[in-house]
Amino acid sequence: MVNTLSAIALVIALAAPGTPGDAQQVTVSVIAVQATNEGRAAQREEPAPTEAKPKRSGTSQFLQQGFAPGLRNKPKPKNENNGDYRYFEAGLEGIREAASTLPYDTFKKIKSESATVAFGKEAKFEINERYKLRLGPIDRDEQGRVRAKVSIDEQVDRGGDKQTITALETTSAIAPSKYLVLGGRLPLDEGQLVLFVSAK
Numbered sequence: 001m002v003n004t005l006s007a008i009a010l011v012i013a014l015a016a017p018g019t020p021g022d023a024q025q026v027t028v029s030v031i032a033v034q035a036t037n038e039g040r041a042a043q044r045e046e047p048a049p050t051e052a053k054p055k056r057s058g059t060s061q062f063l064q065q066g067f068a069p070g071l072r073n074k075p076k077p078k079n080e081n082n083g084d085y086r087y088f089e090a091g092l093e094g095i096r097e098a099a100s101t102l103p104y105d106t107f108k109k110i111k112s113e114s115a116t117v118a119f120g121k122e123a124k125f126e127i128n129e130r131y132k133l134r135l136g137p138i139d140r141d142e143q144g145r146v147r148a149k150v151s152i153d154e155q156v157d158r159g160g161d162k163q164t165i166t167a168l169e170t171t172s173a174i175a176p177s178k179y180l181v182l183g184g185r186l187p188l189d190e191g192q193l194v195l196f197v198s199a200k
Contacts, residue, residue: 024118024119025116025117025118025119026116026117026119026137026140026146026199026200027114027115027116027199027200028114028115028116028117028123028135028137028148028197028198028199029112029113029114029197029198029199030112030113030114030125030127030133030195030196030197031092031094031095031109031112031195031196031197032109032110032111032112032127032128032193032194032195033089033092033095033107033108033109033110033193033194033195033196034107034108034109034110034188034190034191034192034193035099035102035104035106035107035183035191035192035193035194036104036105036106036108036190036191036192037103037104037105037106038087038105038106039105040085040086040087040105040106041085041105084096085105086099086104086105086106086107087105087106087107088107089107089108089109091109091112092107092108092109095107095179095196098178098179098181098196099181099194099196102181102183102194104191104192104194106191107194110127110128110193111127111128113125117135117136117137118137119137119138119139119140120136120137120138121136121137122134122135122136123135123136127193127195129155130154130155130188131152131153131154131155131167131186131193132152132153133150133151133152133153133195133197134150134151134152134153135148135149135150135151135197136148136149136150137199138171141173143175143176144175144176145173145174145175145176146173146174146199146200147171147172147173147174148171148172148173148174148199149169149170149171150168150169150170150171150172150180150182150197151166151168151169152166152167152168152169152182152186152195153165153166153167154166154167154186167185167186168182168184168185168186170182174197174198174199176200177198178198179196179197179198180196180197180198180199181194181195181196181197182194182195182197183195
């Protein structure tokens with residue numbers, strides 16, 4: 001039995017009609033992550049004040065400050081991400097920009113997978129035991145955006161009866177080198193499921 005449950009789709013690439021491209025196939029890549037909010041912004045600590053040291057005779061003021069002429073000293077950012085306190089598990093740095101508007105600060109990889117599918121057909125991605133992604137490319141417009149119908153099926157237990165519901169369904173366009181970001185009401189045992197989908 002299939003029911004429909006609305007969910008929020010966070011779409012980075014806006015949907016737009018197009019015409020079929022010359023290529024008859026498209027390669028779809030999916031990165032599935034567990035997203036949580038662990039309060040990392042509040043956990044940031046300011047560096048402890050440095051203890052003043054007595055001035056040593058014969059030491060120039062420039063050297064004390066660390067900006068002596070000829071030395072390429074410059075202030076360093078607070079951390080390697082220029083103040084971005086979010087945590088991305090190894091291998092997920094590529095989604096940092098696409099995840100910038102999401103209300104989470106910790107991203108851990110569940111899986112990544114790619115498939116080549118013809119226009120008019122459907123690719124299926126088993127995310128975990130609970131969720132499955134279905135994506136059917138429709139066409140490609142003049143800007144190279146792939147318009148596709150996207151569905152996320154969810155296995156739910158209702159009184160001991162396993163049922164499949166459509167947790168999310170949308171038709172969107174995926175721009176070249178961009179991600180279609182899907183999430184909102186896709187709970188995991190801990191945190192939320194967020195999918196980053198690209199096509200080329």
